Amino acid sequence: MQNNNMNEFYWQERWKKGLTGWDIGYPSPPITEYADQIFDKSKKILIPGVGNGYEACYLKEAGFKNVHVVDIASEPLAHIKKRCPDFKDSHLIHDDFFNLNDKYDLILEQTFFCALDPDQRKDYRDKMYELLVPGGKLAGVWFTFPLTEKGPPFGGDSEEYIKLFSEKFDVKVATPCYNSIKPRLGNEFFMILQRPAH
Template sequence: MENSLNNAPKDLGQNFWNDQYIAQSTGWDLGQVSPPLKAYIDQITDKNIKILIPGCGNSYEAEYLLEQGFNNVNLIDIAPELVQRLKTKFKSNSHINIILGDFFEHDGEYDLILEQTFFCALDPILRKNYVEKMANLLNNGGKIAGLLFSRIFEIAGPPFGGTREEYQELFKEKFDFKVFDACYNSFEKRSGSELFVVLVKK
């Protein structure tokens, strides 16, 4: 598919991300569920909603969702090494579906998509495609909930940052802004550099 993750600049394709997991070079990994997402998950009452976590990484959020009784958790990542680890880790749990694939080529219908370090890992040229794909994957009234960096990084990414104004312009056509605020409960090392967002598909 044109403009898919595999067609992004060469060093951000499948081999790049797979090599990071093989080398355990995962500096973005918090080692725990992200505190803002944990708080968001805690207030969801319907445990039957269909959830997707794209660019899922080590999936602490997925593990927490399962612990809290959610029964339709879906993960997708482009790195075969990671996906194999996750399939081994969750092999006895029937409430989780783990997909090796490119987010931009994925088909499905979801009530909620959790955003945790996926948007910032994509080359910025793919951001419009990201918004379009998110809207296509969500049911009517479906939501994106998660974190966006509200800072510009001095060193070329990933991660890639951005500004509040940039994100508003990017999402406004397809989504309503239910929550779009400076994050008050970020993981300590990211304090002061994140927005927490809940975006509702129009």
Template sequence: MKLNKEFWKEKYRLEDTPWDAGSATTPITTFIDGLEDKNLKILIPGAGNGHEFEYLYNKGFKNIYALDITEEPLVNIKRKLPELPEKYLILQDFFQLTGSFDLILEQTFFCALAPDLRPLYAKKINEILTQKGQLAGVLFDFPLTESGPPYGGDISEYIRLFEPFFKIKTLERCYNSIKPRKDKEIFIHFYKK
């Protein structure tokens, strides 16, 4: 199975989007609620229908970017936030993105990538963060098998993957997952090395 643009486009066309929680989930909203600097330049890669983006926007963060390889979800964000300038919605493959961000928020994007892209994901995130940049969000906590997406992983794999690029502040089982994701999520908060 090729997890390319056509794959995701078809998922949205069929409205087969089981990952979409319908609103930003509590691990992410709790983290966002703790952010003080509303001027942070924030990227949400693989933003989908952008619930986290909308949450940030409604909290007064305005230097925020939603990126997706598929057009449909970005159109959905624009529909919800018609006044939003187009430049904040980036239709592009994450791995082709250039630029720099203070904070990157991860929510079911990493787990949607083919696992062999994980080292490239860690490297790319590091590359597009500012000097004191941060990566925060959730990764799944269930065995990594060939079946997916979503693809799982565990704390030891994530340490091996991310430690070369990041100082690890938090990497632990979420205490505040939404019910269907309870005991299946790890919260991460890393700083660029």
């Protein structure tokens, strides 16, 4: 399951060299708009491949009490701690996402799926299912520019995403993003996927 795009050295080097083209410098509007509709601030939330964690800090500032993040590189986690000093160290997880074995009510997808080798997409789906409590949700943004060999980021097709996830999840929302940042307009697809309650 490991490949050159998922190892710690690869991502740590990208951070050190500033090769972080996915980093827009602030929380992604589709994620913040979704978060603003969640009233239960006690939900246990995970953001995998969190990067600089703008969305994580946004959630903390919005009153969410149980936000966890994971990244295979340590550099971005240090950035989060610097910007959000009250972030619990135990909630800043330095590890491979696929090593996690906790349970979450909600997992937010933001430029993590696209960083994985496309061969790992079924592994991603299965791991998300495993990490969510029954009735839990995976929500966020998937890129819909054409999938090529050149990546990360790796693109994909919205119909393929729906087919992939509907094998395990109830697809609650699947729609092109109307509130993407300008450079990504037309290339983002928002989904809310729910693990069946039974």
